[in-house]
Amino acid sequence: MADFQGYIILFLVWLISTILLRVLFKTRKSPLPPSPTAFPIIDHLHLLGPIPHQALHKLTKRFGPLIYIFLGSVPCIVVSSPEIAKEVLKTQESSFSNRPQIAAIDYSTYGSQDFAFAPYGPYWKFIKKLCMSELLGGRTLDLLHPVRRDEVQRFIELLSKKARAGEAIDVGGELIRVTNNVISRMLMSERCCENEDEAGEIRKLVQEITEHAGKFKLSDFIWFCKNLDLQGFRKRLEHVRDSYDSMMERVIREHQEARRKKKESGDGSDVVKDLLDILLDISEDESSEIKLTQENIKAFVLVI
Numbered sequence: 001m002a003d004f005q006g007y008i009i010l011f012l013v014w015l016i017s018t019i020l021l022r023v024l025f026k027t028r029k030s031p032l033p034p035s036p037t038a039f040p041i042i043d044h045l046h047l048l049g050p051i052p053h054q055a056l057h058k059l060t061k062r063f064g065p066l067i068y069i070f071l072g073s074v075p076c077i078v079v080s081s082p083e084i085a086k087e088v089l090k091t092q093e094s095s096f097s098n099r100p101q102i103a104a105i106d107y108s109t110y111g112s113q114d115f116a117f118a119p120y121g122p123y124w125k126f127i128k129k130l131c132m133s134e135l136l137g138g139r140t141l142d143l144l145h146p147v148r149r150d151e152v153q154r155f156i157e158l159l160s161k162k163a164r165a166g167e168a169i170d171v172g173g174e175l176i177r178v179t180n181n182v183i184s185r186m187l188m189s190e191r192c193c194e195n196e197d198e199a200g201e202i203r204k205l206v207q208e209i210t211e212h213a214g215k216f217k218l219s220d221f222i223w224f225c226k227n228l229d230l231q232g233f234r235k236r237l238e239h240v241r242d243s244y245d246s247m248m249e250r251v252i253r254e255h256q257e258a259r260r261k262k263k264e265s266g267d268g269s270d271v272v273k274d275l276l277d278i279l280l281d282i283s284e285d286e287s288s289e290i291k292l293t294q295e296n297i298k299a300f301v302l303v304i
Helices: 002-024 052-063 082-091 103-108 122-135 138-143 145-165 171-188 196-214 233-265 275-284 294-303
Strands: 066-071 074-079
Touching: 052 066, 052 074, 074 082, 103 233, 122 275, 138 145, 145 171, 171 275, 196 233, 233 275, 233 294, 275 294
Parallel strands: none
Antiparallel strands: 066 074
16 A cells, blocks of 8 residues: 555656646747646646637637637647738648647547548648549539439439328438438448448447547647546547448448459449549559558548
8 A cells, every 4th residue: 555655656746747847948939929827737728618619719809819828738829810810821821731639530530541630741732632633523523413313313202202192201311311322322332321220330430430539538638648548438439440440341342342343344444433433543553642551541431
């Protein structure tokens, strides 16, 4: 028992000493915007409150349109003026283009290998160019127009059938179903709502990943908690990511097999490719500016 208490005392001494040293030796290389009074360890996290954007608005009314705060160990600049926002987002874009490093998102997207949260650099620029010219360009969207038309036609036929039978229908729910099927068919040529069990599984996976990404995690903001799973999120997130990974491995494997058969038979040259086929084409292109891996593809599909 005495040994345990000794370890606790040593840990507290180390923690307090480290915090004091960080405060004493924190130097400012250039003048910074005004900053509210901070608490040790949490810094300005206590100022956010239950509705962060309203709390930040109150701070800007007190300290001005440009504020410097620390969310735990994460330095942030709060901008509430259109003129300063233009300076930050346009004139100084290269200095502020990186995405926030959030543990749940980083893990879910295979180390931020997607497009939305990839670090600003050559890979992000390549994926952005890929989206504009190949995946979401006008030519691809035009080629996939029959998919959207077919799903809308199915929806209209369903409404007509229900109307003739005098049956009630959840229009909002059916519109969500149409949207999900359009996205799924454009992405990987599968109707996600064809099989209700599988559709429910997909919706649940996406919902759980989104929820995990939006939850407050100490490890994202408190520096000495970075490698500690104090809230137990990591284990739950691993289960969700593993389920998604298994599903995408199956879809990619089926696509690769279908592509192999078409190549061997010489058939399918005029078949419209879905977005997953386009990504697989790029991953197999030896002359591509950046080599896409399966993890890149799975991460990209996740954020779509």
